Amino acid sequence: MIKSLVKKGEYFDSVSLMIVGQDVTKMEYVQDATVIMATQENKSILRTAGLYKKEFEQYNDTDLLIVVKSDFEDKFEEIFENVNNLLNKIRNKKDKQGSYRPKSLEGALQEQPDSNLALISIAGRYAGQEAMKALKKGLNVMLFSDNVSLETEIELKKYAIKNDLLMMGPDCGTAIINGVSLAFSNIVNKGHIGIVAASGTGLQEVSSIISEEGFGISQAIGTGGRDIKEEVEGMMFLKSMEILQDDEETKVIVLIAKPPHPSVVNKIDSKLKNFKKPVVTIFLGTDEKLFNSDNIIVASTLEEAALYACALSNDTEIIEVTKFLNERRDNFQKIIDQKVSEMDSQRKYIRGLFSGGTLCDEALIILGKSISNIFSNRSSSEKSTLTDPWFSKEHTLVDLGEDEFTVGRLHPMMDYELRNKRFIQEAKDLETAVILFDLVLGLGANQKPLKDLLPTLNKVKTIAPEISLICSVTGTAKDPQKRADIIQVLENNDILVMPSNASAAEIANLIINKI
Amino acid sequence: MKFKKLFNKKVKTVNIGLDSFEKDLQQQGQEVTGLDWTPPADLDEHVLQTLKENQDKIERANEKALEIILNGKPYLIGLDIARNVIPGMKDNLLLHAGPPLTWERMSGPMKGAMIGAIIYEGKAKNFKEAEKLGSSGKFKFSPCHEHDTVGPMAGVVSASMPVFVLKNEEYGNYAYCTMNEGLGKVLRYGAYDTETIEKLKWMEKVLYPTLKKAIEFKEKIDLKNIIAQALHMGDEVHNRNRAGTSLFYREIAPAIVETCKDNKITAKVLNFINGNDHFFLNLSMPAAKVTLDAARNIENSSIVIAMTRNGTDFGLQLAGTKDSWFVGKALVPDALYFSGFTKDDANPDIGDSSITETAGLGGFAIAASPAIVQFVGGSATDAVNYTMTMYEIAYGENNIYQVPYLNFRGTPTGIDVAKVVKKGILPFIDTGVAHKDPGIGQVGAGVLSAPMQPFIKAATGLAKNLKK
Numbered sequence: 001m002i003k004s005l006v007k008k009g010e011y012f013d014s015v016s017l018m019i020v021g022q023d024v025t026k027m028e029y030v031q032d033a034t035v036i037m038a039t040q041e042n043k044s045i046l047r048t049a050g051l052y053k054k055e056f057e058q059y060n061d062t063d064l065l066i067v068v069k070s071d072f073e074d075k076f077e078e079i080f081e082n083v084n085n086l087l088n089k090i091r092n093k094k095d096k097q098g099s100y101r102p103k104s105l106e107g108a109l110q111e112q113p114d115s116n117l118a119l120i121s122i123a124g125r126y127a128g129q130e131a132m133k134a135l136k137k138g139l140n141v142m143l144f145s146d147n148v149s150l151e152t153e154i155e156l157k158k159y160a161i162k163n164d165l166l167m168m169g170p171d172c173g174t175a176i177i178n179g180v181s182l183a184f185s186n187i188v189n190k191g192h193i194g195i196v197a198a199s200g201t202g203l204q205e206v207s208s209i210i211s212e213e214g215f216g217i218s219q220a221i222g223t224g225g226r227d228i229k230e231e232v233e234g235m236m237f238l239k240s241m242e243i244l245q246d247d248e249e250t251k252v253i254v255l256i257a258k259p260p261h262p263s264v265v266n267k268i269d270s271k272l273k274n275f276k277k278p279v280v281t282i283f284l285g286t287d288e289k290l291f292n293s294d295n296i297i298v299a300s301t302l303e304e305a306a307l308y309a310c311a312l313s314n315d316t317e318i319i320e321v322t323k324f325l326n327e328r329r330d331n332f333q334k335i336i337d338q339k340v341s342e343m344d345s346q347r348k349y350i351r352g353l354f355s356g357g358t359l360c361d362e363a364l365i366i367l368g369k370s371i372s373n374i375f376s377n378r379s380s381s382e383k384s385t386l387t388d389p390w391f392s393k394e395h396t397l398v399d400l401g402e403d404e405f406t407v408g409r410l411h412p413m414m415d416y417e418l419r420n421k422r423f424i425q426e427a428k429d430l431e432t433a434v435i436l437f438d439l440v441l442g443l444g445a446n447q448k449p450l451k452d453l454l455p456t457l458n459k460v461k462t463i464a465p466e467i468s469l470i471c472s473v474t475g476t477a478k479d480p481q482k483r484a485d486i487i488q489v490l491e492n493n494d495i496l497v498m499p500s501n502a503s504a505a506e507i508a509n510l511i512i513n514k515i
Numbered sequence: 516m517k518f519k520k521l522f523n524k525k526v527k528t529v530n531i532g533l534d535s536f537e538k539d540l541q542q543q544g545q546e547v548t549g550l551d552w553t554p555p556a557d558l559d560e561h562v563l564q565t566l567k568e569n570q571d572k573i574e575r576a577n578e579k580a581l582e583i584i585l586n587g588k589p590y591l592i593g594l595d596i597a598r599n600v601i602p603g604m605k606d607n608l609l610l611h612a613g614p615p616l617t618w619e620r621m622s623g624p625m626k627g628a629m630i631g632a633i634i635y636e637g638k639a640k641n642f643k644e645a646e647k648l649g650s651s652g653k654f655k656f657s658p659c660h661e662h663d664t665v666g667p668m669a670g671v672v673s674a675s676m677p678v679f680v681l682k683n684e685e686y687g688n689y690a691y692c693t694m695n696e697g698l699g700k701v702l703r704y705g706a707y708d709t710e711t712i713e714k715l716k717w718m719e720k721v722l723y724p725t726l727k728k729a730i731e732f733k734e735k736i737d738l739k740n741i742i743a744q745a746l747h748m749g750d751e752v753h754n755r756n757r758a759g760t761s762l763f764y765r766e767i768a769p770a771i772v773e774t775c776k777d778n779k780i781t782a783k784v785l786n787f788i789n790g791n792d793h794f795f796l797n798l799s800m801p802a803a804k805v806t807l808d809a810a811r812n813i814e815n816s817s818i819v820i821a822m823t824r825n826g827t828d829f830g831l832q833l834a835g836t837k838d839s840w841f842v843g844k845a846l847v848p849d850a851l852y853f854s855g856f857t858k859d860d861a862n863p864d865i866g867d868s869s870i871t872e873t874a875g876l877g878g879f880a881i882a883a884s885p886a887i888v889q890f891v892g893g894s895a896t897d898a899v900n901y902t903m904t905m906y907e908i909a910y911g912e913n914n915i916y917q918v919p920y921l922n923f924r925g926t927p928t929g930i931d932v933a934k935v936v937k938k939g940i941l942p943f944i945d946t947g948v949a950h951k952d953p954g955i956g957q958v959g960a961g962v963l964s965a966p967m968q969p970f971i972k973a974a975t976g977l978a979k980n981l982k983k
Contacts (some may be wrong), residue, residue, distance in 0.1 A: 061557060100899065100904075102905055115528065118528070181539070
């Protein structure tokens with residue numbers, strides 16, 4: 001039976017509630033449970049989950065719904081009391097932080113009058129308004145929230161540009177400003193490479209590789225993925241290029257994005273013509289001829305872009321990077337031969353399980369060069385769309401960070417549960433030859449990745465020892481999870497860990513082609 | 516260029532949303548202020564738009580309203596019988612707390628107090644007779660607020676009751692309030708038995724003439740001064756009036772001794788005032804009322820000038836919307852209950868006493884009153900945080916009423932309905948709790964937030980006026 005408890009006017013953020021929800025589901029006697037604000041979207045989630053009750057109609061955005069399914073009628077009281085305790089813990093944790101926690105931006109600015117950045121991650125329908133408030137108070141904004149309308153994005157960016165402010169996002173997950181890593185970012189060295197990115201995981205991969213190579217980042221500005229679409233006209237992307245051009249600390253600039261709209265390409269192109277600083281571009285899935293300007297270096301992978309930038313800031317010839325990558329490629333052969341010899345003949349398909357959208361895109365491009373038909377839930381053009389993203393078909397790469405997987409759930413970079421289930425699902429498929437995956441470290445990401453992932457990987461090996469598990473780890477030595485330690489443990493567990501997402505995709509590609 | 520400024524400076528972040536982002540910044544050694552963000556009220560887009568377009572107008576009106584509220588000079592100038600002084604008072608009129616209310620919709624304690632008042636006026640002998648009269652239509656009911664009056668809890672005022680007379684010396688307006696009956700079985704909590712009526716009669720026959728002479732002897736008593744001192748002494752003058760009562764006692768006691776020739780009566784009257792920690796509540800309330808009433812009818816102002824409950828509804832009035840009431844359902848307070856009672860016994864919120872919060876006292880000044888923090892969660896930090904939160908919806912800060920703990924910062928004053936709906940933060944009210952049945956009385960004391968609905972209606976009402 002299903003019972004519910006409603007707390008009117010009690011607001012909690014969605015992440016806190018998801019964590020509470022997870023804990024409740026794990027409680028004894030509980031079959032299923034949800035703890036959510038009574039928004040329209042959440043009500044429809046309850047409907048799909050079969051947890052909806054007619055009386056919920058009267059509640060709205062600021063009311064908290066606790067819905068529990070259990071066969072033990074006499075346990076509900078106890079369950080609800082436990083939920084209350086969990087919620088109180090969250091509340092008290094906040095209160096314990098000592099001094100007053102303001103309720104509004106206005107209140108925060110009284111507490112900290114010289115604030116210069118607002119990091120906004122509240123629900124999309126409120127986020128635009130808060131961002132505008134912050135801009136009007138003269139704050140730069142990083143808007144992590146998605147579900148902000150296109151019109152609002154344009155309005156915000158116009159205002160920001162007019163007032164010389166950064167408007168990063170909406171849907172901007174990564175930025176590094178003055179050496180401070182924000183939201184989903186890695187902790188990197190400070191240095192002289194500036195980045196403008198319309199892609200969060202792309203920025204994470206490039207900045208991490210640069211830092212691991214011993215170089216550093218001056219500023220890394222995220223714009224949000226929609227910035228380079230026709231409607232937003234690359235407003236913040238172009239502005240950020242200018243800013244880095246003027247920034248004395250920045251010696252080399254890297255531009256990262258998916259293919260921009262042609263009108264935006266033209267604008268970037270004309271800006272590049274008068275550029276004084278060396279520029280490396282990585283516009284995934286475009287060819288070298290995207291820009292007419294000849295004073296740019298075009299990279300074909302995120303890793304290549306990072307290495308080019310390092311070389312440029314070090315006065316090393318670009319050709320050295322190419323040489324290095326070629327030499328490394330030659331060394332792949334031995335690994336490939338070994339992996340192929342382990343494989344039984346039935347197994348022929350690759351399954352990619354990604355938490356980073358751009359990393360998935362990059363793998364699709366690399367694998368797409370020799371495999372004609374790869375299924376994916378990424379909305380890029382050349383790939384065949386996976387009719388049901390929950391089930392792989394032949395060669396498949398899925399991004400588990402796409403909306404269909406994240407409604408009512410934490411992002412797969414934080415919570416591995418869904419991807420872990422998918423690992424097992426792929427392992428049981430007798431046609432799976434390679435499982436390719438990413439592991440993104442850093443702030444915001446899962447803080448105990450090995451504990452949450454290793455048991456699953458070992459289970460995969462028990463089910464199907466022949467499957468090649470190939471991954472790359474996006475992160476740095478300075479990240480709280482410590483990249484080198486993670487790699488060490490993975491390797492000790494016979495996982496093939498490649499130095500970058502691109503090289504992981506590349507070796508996976510070679511193995512598949514050899515089977 | 517501002518970017519340069521950002522790039523050369525330390526990043527100082529305001530984090531609005533996920534707590535983990537705040538912690539990550541702290542771990543990087545960065546300065547960050549995290550918000551305990553609340554979503555705004557569910558308000559019509561057009562209303563928000565109208566408020567936005569008229570922001571300057573509203574701002575100017577609010578400045579004026581705040582100035583009037585801060586300049587108010589509430590004085591106690593006399594005691595008199597209600598029918599002699601309260602505008603529109605009649606023998607068949609019963610005033611009550613909160614927004615307008617019909618007999619049928621009255622809650623238990625409100626009905627009980629009405630019955631008590633009918634018996635007190637000699638129009639009925641017992642509950643049955645009084646109830647019949649009350650429901651007969653022979654009596655008219657009207658909010659205290661519409662007669663320059665306020666009353667705690669049920670707030671029932673009938674024609675023969677003695678009332679304090681207050682004057683706002685700056686603006687010349689008046690306000691009235693009955694004398695506080697003390698604790699136990701009292702009319703304001705809906706009691707109507709013989710004991711209750713006898714006490715009211717004693718107050719009319721003995722307390723009233725004695726105190727009246729004493730106040731006449733003093734000519735006037737500066738209540739603003741007493742309230743300011745009481746805040747320094749641990750009162751917020753709503754749920755705690757111990758300091759205010761003591762200060763008032765020091766003012767009035769010598770005058771009573773001077774003017775009352777009967778030692779026994781002198782002693783009884785002095786003991787009555789001294790023995791009732793809430794005696795001053797019936798002065799702090801009209802002091803707030805007389806101060807706020809001067810700011811009525813300031814076109815376009817979004818400042819709340821009355822916030823009150825009748826045990827069924829919660830209602831409020833704005834400076835900028837004349838005499839309109841914006842009404843919603845009254846809520847049941849979170850309270851500490853006297854032994855033997857629970858929340859199930861509690862009546863929804865009742866009383867005009869939230870006029871204190873409206874004037875920047877009571878729950879708004881609870882940081883000044885550590886002695887009663889058990890009402891708000893037990894720690895002094897909780898109390899401070901409540902007051903801090905109220906600064907977010909107040910238009911200004913008080914010039915006279917201060918919170919010592921906050922370095923004598925003025926209390927948050929002048930509730931701005933626009934801020935309430937935009938920030939989704941509701942006024943915080945201290946309150947006593949009445950039993951839901953008539954005749955039982957007080958069952959606890961506690962706190963609650965005002966309901967959102969009346970504030971949404973008020974913002975909508977103001978927007979309508981602005982569009983005209």
